[in-house]
Amino acid sequence: MVEHPWVVALMRAWQRFVLALATFGVTMLITANSLFTKSRMSHDNGITLRGRLSIRLDPRVPDHEFFVPGRSFDCRIRHGAASFKDDAKLVVRSASIKFADTRGRAPFDILMNSGLMPLFWNARTFMQFMFRSMQGKGKHYAPYLGRHPQARIGGGSSVRRDPEAPNQMVYRTKTTSGFIGRDGVLRYVRYRLVPQGFVGPESGLPDAWDRDHAWLQNPRGDEDRSRNYLKDATRRLIESGKPMRYTLQIQLRLPPPDETVQPEWVSSAVPWDETTFPYLDLADVEITEALSHREGMLTWFDLSHHPASLPIPPARSIDDAHSLNHLRLAGIWATRARLLSYRLSGIPKPFPDSRRAPDWQGVPPMADPP
């Protein structure tokens, strides 16, 4: 059925209005949360490191004004976990790279999580997930996961339990962003960070039970290591003079010919076939220094840090795959609120090692620490 142009225009305007409303609502909630809890809305648990990033391009990567072979940057990388303040929980792990050794502004930031696909793939599913998180996580996720089998697959793919070191895991951006080469062609891209010399399997991969029950995130019943075991091990590794080395890689493909009709593969729920769209080397990353707790807390990553030639495609509705990045761009207000809360009443102390400390949070239905 062919719709009248003004019906189409009206529908599009309505969709944009709903997206704007949703963005406003989500941003208000996460900003208030960061201000009053003095925490990152997500990935509050983490360690920040410093090193050097050198562009080393696979010849198949199209010429690009930012990714110039031989160019190098001082950089920061933060290895985090979403969420909870306990390294031994069954959680999504992360690597965020800043192409500068600064707390904030930088020419480029890339935020990546473990696993192939996330637990949500547009603003609509993110809001449903967020609502369940606000209810208390754990068993409260069950209705959302029941309704969206894809979210269950994403959760199972992304969580890691008891990894031995951050440089034994692989991290991916999952959402698609843009790449405009010197040829002027816009391509869609995804990035991945892989430890050098790593042949797999990843440390901390969930077993079949954890994969199916990724919302039951408590440490194992006999867990007796510190809540900070992974951050401590990372610091020890770096301070013993052993740098962590990674390769940053990129996947490229042409965007759909008609942006208003998005094929399934634009969604972060659909990883691209790696034979047809191989990950190509982009840069070497060498991490040599662990930063202080204070410096880590004051470091922030933001999707708006990118050159014009690596754009974030705009979103049109809450069902548009790009709406996730649209929400994340507005999430800068939550970051600002977090940093403001530190200025007003100080930087929160590092998490205690003990699960008996009052800030330790159990996951319903397992309310007590193991």
Ligand code: HEM
């Ligand atoms: C697939 C989608 C997503 C990925 C891969 C992702 C990844 C990450 C990572 C790795 C961090 C930690 C950054 C750090 O170490 O400081 C983070 C933090 C954060 N994310 Fe996401 N995220 C996603 C979706 C979203 C969405 C939809 C929102 C909604 C607004 C959001 C809002 C935030 C906020 C507010 C922070 C904390 C910022 C701060 O206080 O510094 N993220 N995310």
